[in-house]
Amino acid sequence: MKRYVARRLLTGLLTVVVVMVLNFVIIHAAPGDPVRIMAGMEHPSEAQMEELRVRFGLDKPLWQQLFIYMGQVARGDLGTSYTYNTPVLSLIADTLGPSALLALTSCVLSFLIGTLLGLFTARHQGSWIDSTLSYVSYFFDSMPPFWLGLVSILVFASTLHLLPTSGMVNLRAQNTGWALGVDIATHLILPCGTMTLIQIPGYLRLTRSSVSQVMQEDYITTFRATGMSEKQIFRKYVLKNAILPTITVFGISLAYVVTGAALVEIVFAWPGIGRLMLNAINRRDYPLLMGIYLMLSVSVAVVTLAVDLLYAWIDPRIRLK
Amino acid sequence: MAFLELRNLSVDYLMGAQRVHAVDGVSFPVEKGDSVGIVGESGSGKSTLGLALLRLLGEPTAEVRGEALLEGMDLLTLAEKDLQELRWRRMAAVFQKSMNALSPVHKIGKQMADVYRVHHPEASREQAKQRALETLRQVNLAERVYTSYPHELSGGMMQRVSIALSLLNHPDLIIFDEATTALDVVTQGQILKEIQYLERELGLTRLMITHDISVVAASCSHVAVMYAGRLMEYGPTAKVLRSPRHPYTQGLLRAYPSLRGEKTGMQGIPGALPDLKEEIPGCVFAPRCPWATEDCRQRRPEEVTIEAGWRASCPRAVEGREPDA
Numbered sequence: 001m002k003r004y005v006a007r008r009l010l011t012g013l014l015t016v017v018v019v020m021v022l023n024f025v026i027i028h029a030a031p032g033d034p035v036r037i038m039a040g041m042e043h044p045s046e047a048q049m050e051e052l053r054v055r056f057g058l059d060k061p062l063w064q065q066l067f068i069y070m071g072q073v074a075r076g077d078l079g080t081s082y083t084y085n086t087p088v089l090s091l092i093a094d095t096l097g098p099s100a101l102l103a104l105t106s107c108v109l110s111f112l113i114g115t116l117l118g119l120f121t122a123r124h125q126g127s128w129i130d131s132t133l134s135y136v137s138y139f140f141d142s143m144p145p146f147w148l149g150l151v152s153i154l155v156f157a158s159t160l161h162l163l164p165t166s167g168m169v170n171l172r173a174q175n176t177g178w179a180l181g182v183d184i185a186t187h188l189i190l191p192c193g194t195m196t197l198i199q200i201p202g203y204l205r206l207t208r209s210s211v212s213q214v215m216q217e218d219y220i221t222t223f224r225a226t227g228m229s230e231k232q233i234f235r236k237y238v239l240k241n242a243i244l245p246t247i248t249v250f251g252i253s254l255a256y257v258v259t260g261a262a263l264v265e266i267v268f269a270w271p272g273i274g275r276l277m278l279n280a281i282n283r284r285d286y287p288l289l290m291g292i293y294l295m296l297s298v299s300v301a302v303v304t305l306a307v308d309l310l311y312a313w314i315d316p317r318i319r320l321k
Numbered sequence: 322m323a324f325l326e327l328r329n330l331s332v333d334y335l336m337g338a339q340r341v342h343a344v345d346g347v348s349f350p351v352e353k354g355d356s357v358g359i360v361g362e363s364g365s366g367k368s369t370l371g372l373a374l375l376r377l378l379g380e381p382t383a384e385v386r387g388e389a390l391l392e393g394m395d396l397l398t399l400a401e402k403d404l405q406e407l408r409w410r411r412m413a414a415v416f417q418k419s420m421n422a423l424s425p426v427h428k429i430g431k432q433m434a435d436v437y438r439v440h441h442p443e444a445s446r447e448q449a450k451q452r453a454l455e456t457l458r459q460v461n462l463a464e465r466v467y468t469s470y471p472h473e474l475s476g477g478m479m480q481r482v483s484i485a486l487s488l489l490n491h492p493d494l495i496i497f498d499e500a501t502t503a504l505d506v507v508t509q510g511q512i513l514k515e516i517q518y519l520e521r522e523l524g525l526t527r528l529m530i531t532h533d534i535s536v537v538a539a540s541c542s543h544v545a546v547m548y549a550g551r552l553m554e555y556g557p558t559a560k561v562l563r564s565p566r567h568p569y570t571q572g573l574l575r576a577y578p579s580l581r582g583e584k585t586g587m588q589g590i591p592g593a594l595p596d597l598k599e600e601i602p603g604c605v606f607a608p609r610c611p612w613a614t615e616d617c618r619q620r621r622p623e624e625v626t627i628e629a630g631w632r633a634s635c636p637r638a639v640e641g642r643e644p645d646a
Contacts, residue, residue, distance in 0.1 A: 217421060221416065223436070226490075227405040229439075236435065314426065316472070
């Protein structure tokens with residue numbers, strides 16, 4: 001098991017390095033010139049642009065820039081953002097918390113609710129609850145998250161005045177302690193609810209079909225023949241077998257936690273990393289963009305490893321010797 | 322009355338407006354200690370028959386008629402509660418795909434202990450474990466199997482596990498549904514020997530559903546030959562296989578090679594299974610039977626008794642002569 005983990009860590013590290021190189025090349029090859037944007041003028045002078053290029057090292061050949069960047073990263077320095085003029089690391093650190101709060105909460109909530117609903121509908125197939133939930137889930141599944149977000153703002157914030165429209169805290173109130181917690185929670189309801197509703201249908205359908213499939217397995221017939229009660233068969237044997245694909249999907253969605261919520265973050269003016277990323281793209285802020293992508297690939301690698309380990313723990317068939 | 326008595330057992334699968342007559346009016350007795358081989362080609366209804374006895378056919382899609390009396394109790398109409406009570410204590414089963422016979426993500430021992438405790442809820446963990454180990458020993462498996470997962474064992478070992486599982490709650494009757502089909506002949510031979518030994522030791526009665534006549538020849542006291550859902554011939558294995566009376570049994574035997582004896586040509590039965598969705602008024606085998614008469618096609622043949630405990634549903638059977646091949 002130790003060797004397995006070590007090997008997986010090593011391949012994970014390798015993947016991250018490869019992704020970094022690819023990202024670097026692709027971002028620099030993309031059209032748009034950061035210098036032009038930084039100059040902030042319709043027609044900046046050649047001299048001004050040259051000055052900026054030299055200052056940010058953009059005058060050197062691409063491969064040289066890549067090596068300089070890799071060297072920096074190896075020393076734990078992600079560079080300085082062109083547009084914010086702040087270290088990339090601190091920009092990411094500031095936005096990571098709010099992003100993780102929003103995305104993790106909705107990931108876990110949708111996983112739990114979706115799986116439970118899936119189990120319920122699988123046990124009551126053909127009932128009116130089953131068919132109602134199936135229609136409702138298609139409804140939410142086909143809805144773009146930013147649109148659902150806008151509608152929920154319109155209904156719950158603008159019309160009913162129940163919840164705040166945007167942001168993560170009420171800046172005027174200057175809350176601390178408990179009050180701050182409550183304040184964040186109220187701000188969290190709409191964006192988190194939006195993302196949860198969008199993600200529930202996937203889990204619901206996956207769990208439902210996974211349960212139906214497991215119910216067809218030969219070992220379920222064996223247990224029925226032994227006189228074991230349906231309840232015991234379901235709780236003890238169907239559940240553990242049926243939950244496996246759900247865990248995979250949960251893992252994948254966790255890996256994209258940080259950036260998957262970008263559109264919802266923008267709709268709700270949530271101070272998260274997704275918003276930071278979109279700004280970085282628009283302004284061709286190379287160091288910031290590279291930093292965010294690096295973060296993303298590291299988090300994908302780590303979460304994939306964690307899910308694989310969890311999987312191996314649950315399913316003995318994929319345990320490696 | 323026999324230990325197990327099938328009377329006019331029929332199973333229809335309902336597919337929309339259509340009915341597939343999977344098993345059609347099968348009757349035969351099974352005495353205690355008998356081992357009855359149910360043979361037939363694919364689609365002959367033999368597996369459906371087994372599942373009907375175990376009451377494992379889905380209610381809305383399968384309609385079961387007739388009687389299956391286990392010491393006078395009708396298995397087919399037994400109340401759910403009594404059925405659960407009877408399962409595995411009186412009647413157990415070993416299924417075809419032994420590799421899938423147990424959950425892949427639970428240890429074998431844990432599953433066996435769970436099954437034991439279904440009918441012995443008062444038993445402690447340790448008692449359940451001891452009983453499981455006992456049955457594993459009975460089928461010549463090492464104790465380590467108890468803590469293994471199904472994928473860690475070979476097909477033959479899993480087949481033995483399935484047999485051990487069936488023995489857990491001391492059943493009287495075990496139904497083997499193509500239980501040795503997927504095994505190589507050497508393993509199959511060993512397992513058949515072990516089954517016969519256990520049978521004598523524990524006084525078991527066995528139904529052996531198989532398409533392999535050699536399995537029946539090697540391990541069954543009686544044989545029931547099925548074709549297209551109907552019983553063609555039933556009798557003591559030695560007699561039926563040596564001098565088959567029903568033209569279908571004769572054809573089936575000619576289609577098997579023999580290791581010993583003269584070198585004879587193998588011969589298939591021309592034609593194919595009839596469409597079971599259609600009502601067939603006469604003999605189901607008539608379209609493929611070389612001796613079929615107009616009467617055979619029009620009227621369902623009556624069962625004729627060749628001698629006590631040996632009968633066939635063909636008017637030719639009683640004449641007792643092997644037709645010229």
